[in-house]
Amino acid sequence: EEQEEDVLRELRLFLRNLTERLMVDRRFKAFTKPVDIEEVPDYLMVIQKPMDLSTLLYNIDEHKYVTVDEFLSDADLIWQNALEYNPDRDPADRHIRHRACALKDTMRVIIRDELDKDFQRICEEIRESR
Numbered sequence: 001e002e003q004e005e006d007v008l009r010e011l012r013l014f015l016r017n018l019t020e021r022l023m024v025d026r027r028f029k030a031f032t033k034p035v036d037i038e039e040v041p042d043y044l045m046v047i048q049k050p051m052d053l054s055t056l057l058y059n060i061d062e063h064k065y066v067t068v069d070e071f072l073s074d075a076d077l078i079w080q081n082a083l084e085y086n087p088d089r090d091p092a093d094r095h096i097r098h099r100a101c102a103l104k105d106t107m108r109v110i111i112r113d114e115l116d117k118d119f120q121r122i123c124e125e126i127r128e129s130r
């Protein structure tokens with residue numbers, strides 16, 4: 001009903017604001033766009049589900065997410081893929097993994113500090129009802 005659409009509009013606003021704050025953080029620049037498959041031809045042989053911050057924004061506008069956990073399942077792919085594709089001891093890989101860990105922690109701290117627990121539960125009840 002209409003009240004449910006009001007809740008989902010507010011969820012999309014929260015998720016867009018979160019994603020936009022990550023996109024403008026200079027540490028996360030490598031995560032803002034899909035990995036360039038022409039630049040990295042073997043990427044899709046290693047990574048089954050590519051994800052990036054611009055794709056998260058597109059998905060939000062396509063009403064893909066009804067709960068924060070559904071959003072986090074996709075958002076977590078960004079840093080998980082980075083850890084998986086860049087595992088080596090060399091400084092470049094270590095730099096990417098450091099930023100991937102910062103992305104993981106930053107997302108979760110913002111959600112813990114700024115998402116109302118009752119609001120999250122209402123989203124989950126909408127998801128269960130559909």
Ligand SMILES: O=C(C1CCC1)N1C[C@@H]2C[C@H]3C[C@@H](O)[C@@H](O)[C@]2(C1)O3
Pocket residue numbers: 030031035036039040081082085086096
């Ligand atoms: O995993 C990633 C991104 C970093 C976080 C996501 N890439 C795979 C390639 C390996 C490394 C070297 C660069 O040439 C560049 O192509 C990539 C992009 O970084």
